[in-house]
Amino acid sequence: MSTLSEAYSDHPLHLHHIIPLDFDSVRTLPDSHVWDTSDHALESDDRSSIPTVDLTDPDAGKLIGHACETWGVFQVTNHDIPLDLLGEVESEARRLFSLPAGQKLKALRSPGGATGYGIARISPFFNKYMWHEGFTIMGSPMDHAEELWPNDPQRFCDVMEDYQKKMKELAMTLMHLILKSLDISEEEINEVVSSGGASTALQLNSYPFCPDPNRAIGLAPHTDTSLLTILHQSTKNGLQIFKEGVGWVLVSPTYGSLVVNVGDLLHILSNAQFPSVLHRVVMKENQQRLSLAYFYSPPTDFYLSPLPSNSTQIPLYRSVSVRDYIGIKAKNLEKALSLIRI
Numbered sequence: 001m002s003t004l005s006e007a008y009s010d011h012p013l014h015l016h017h018i019i020p021l022d023f024d025s026v027r028t029l030p031d032s033h034v035w036d037t038s039d040h041a042l043e044s045d046d047r048s049s050i051p052t053v054d055l056t057d058p059d060a061g062k063l064i065g066h067a068c069e070t071w072g073v074f075q076v077t078n079h080d081i082p083l084d085l086l087g088e089v090e091s092e093a094r095r096l097f098s099l100p101a102g103q104k105l106k107a108l109r110s111p112g113g114a115t116g117y118g119i120a121r122i123s124p125f126f127n128k129y130m131w132h133e134g135f136t137i138m139g140s141p142m143d144h145a146e147e148l149w150p151n152d153p154q155r156f157c158d159v160m161e162d163y164q165k166k167m168k169e170l171a172m173t174l175m176h177l178i179l180k181s182l183d184i185s186e187e188e189i190n191e192v193v194s195s196g197g198a199s200t201a202l203q204l205n206s207y208p209f210c211p212d213p214n215r216a217i218g219l220a221p222h223t224d225t226s227l228l229t230i231l232h233q234s235t236k237n238g239l240q241i242f243k244e245g246v247g248w249v250l251v252s253p254t255y256g257s258l259v260v261n262v263g264d265l266l267h268i269l270s271n272a273q274f275p276s277v278l279h280r281v282v283m284k285e286n287q288q289r290l291s292l293a294y295f296y297s298p299p300t301d302f303y304l305s306p307l308p309s310n311s312t313q314i315p316l317y318r319s320v321s322v323r324d325y326i327g328i329k330a331k332n333l334e335k336a337l338s339l340i341r342i
């Protein structure tokens, strides 16, 4: 079975699309990082209507299905992820990003690699750089942790592995509820969501203190490639989602709740019933912001097509393997979905 790492190795990046700026060394915003931010403050005050679903609610499945259909994003509470663990992962991420730039570069993602330290994978599609540094983990981060902390790599690994295990369970629970809401049979659900096979990645994101936040962007607008993404944000604002007919809506961090968003693969599976939500990170606060994004997808050799419960409808997308879709997205970014549209 091919892995997510192999899927990314087919699309190597240039080093200038991997190496972050040494954010501590600059006192003014370099021209390379200046964006047109004129619409960043144009936020809808519809924020209170992003649905929040209590996972212990007997109607959780229906509410989640409705949220996926109307918003493509919701917040989830009572998710069983210990708040202490969320705090520990955040503090380990903070410890990592606080290292001197030279130290972080020891764990730099390789050009054909998928894991390690580097800037956002969407960077090659933009002519300016984002005010962002990230660290990608798939399974054990031991190799990179040894480069960062030769004397004490274990603590980081233990926390990250525990978090990925719990996130995977939560992602599977959510996927079951979501697919059930589409009237998919248990058998078909188990084909998509099986504990043995999944492609997952944990992305630690840091948006460092910025000398001129009003002219910078944290993360440019994009959709996630995953089936779904589960996001924890630190206490700082910045994440906005785009809702058709409404505009950009701020998703304020709420203590203890996680943000769940539909990605491209679930959009395809739902035959476009669920929007793959466009989102971005704007620089709203004059302090570092952290987020932890967990991406959940089927195995890379899994073929996705709109699910049979939608067979009364005309399928809007052709069948595509996860690996091939990752390739199409790596080359075409936001045009990827239109390229597999029937």
Ligand SMILES: O=C(O)CCC(=O)C(=O)O
Residues within 6 Å of the ligand: 203, 205, 219, 224, 231, 233, 238, 239, 279, 280, 281, 290, 291, 293
């Ligand atoms: O930092 C955030 O709130 C969003 C991160 C994100 O969109 C991503 O990692 O794909």
Ligand SMILES: [Fe+2]
Residues within 6 Å of the ligand: 222, 223, 224, 279, 293
């Ligand atoms: Fe994202």
